[in-house]
Amino acid sequence: MLASDIDRTLLWSHKRLGDVPPADLECLEVLQGRDWAFVTKPAYAALEAMAVTGELVLCTTRTPDQVLRLRLPRYRQILCLNGGALLVDGEPDAEHARSTADLVAQRRPMAEFADRVRHLAEAPHVRGLRDADGHFGYFLLTGDPVPDEWVAELEEIAADDGWRLTHEQTKVYAMPDVLTKESGLTRLLERADDELVAAAGDSLLDEGMLRLARHALVPREAYLESHGWDGPLTEATGVLAGEEIALWLAELTGTAMSSTSSTGLSSRTGAPATG
Structure with a gap:
């Protein structure tokens, strides 16, 4: 089995396209009538090929x-909600949902946690607190400085509730500490009696998944690169890093594209993740 995060790993916003011509891109997400997020055509071809083999599991928050609004090839399995929900052929998997419910039952429910931090969501540097289908929440930040006392109070509440915080650029995720991508993947691996050969991701929420895999790859200039990642990085950045990752994963599954990519890379040898 292989695993990859989606956003800022395979899929990139219109802001991170660099000099790639529009004709060389595939739009996978439209928001409010605007083409929003893209992969390159070689990356899309690789994603199509891997959707056929079923070896790649997409893992996302x-x-x-x-996820279903994305114009992705039809993937057999997609882990959503940071590993908390599994889509199989586009439909929720009941067995995975039950095991997630058993795990998070050990922690304070999202509705109660939201009540306890509601006053923190009204701080001037916060645009709001979003509920991810009752599994976890995330604070949207304005970009203004985040006061230390706000962080300290949130950390205290989270620790008391069995939750953890992850600061990711313009968001602070708050979720039960048992809800992780590596936990979701481990459950899939146990069901399939499989191992995680390779993984790709860009954020602190991906790190456990990356270190679970025998091989790992992170986009250069990703948030994780500047926050403790000591393993392999792509050569490219932005949407071309996504292409590099897609082709690397495809090669590991034996479905590498015969044509070279627009970056001039025909393959990449993944190195084992450290740690």
Whole structure:
């Protein structure tokens, strides 16, 4: 089995396209009538090929609805909600949902946690607190400085509730500490009696998944690069890093594209993840 995060790993916003011509891109997400997120055509061809083999599992913090609005090839399995929900052929998997419910039952429910931090969501540097299908929440930040006392109070509440915080650029994720991508993947691996050969991701929420895999790859200039990642990085950045990752994963599954990519890379040898 192989695993990859979606956003800022394979899929990149219109802001991170660099000099790649529009004709060389595939739009996978439209928001409010605007073409929003893209992969390169070689990356899309690789994703199509891997969808056929079924070896790649996409892992994302997106909700199932947010995943299903993407114009992705039809993937057999997609882990959503940071490993908390599994889509199989586009439908929720009941067995995975039950095991997630058993795990998070050990922690304070999202509705109660939201009540306890509601006053923190009204701080001037916060645009709001979003609920991810009742599994976890995330604070949207304005970009203004975040006061130390706000962080300290949130950390105290989270620790008391069995939750953890992850600061990711313009968001602070708050979720039960048992809800992780590596936990979701481990459950899939146990069901399939498989191992995680390779993984790709860009954020602190991906790190456990990356270190679970025998091989790992992180986009250069990703948030994780500047926050403790000591393993392999792509050569490219932005949407071309996504292409590099897609082709690397495809090669590991034996479905590498015969044509060279627009970066001039025909393959990449993944190195084992450290740690």
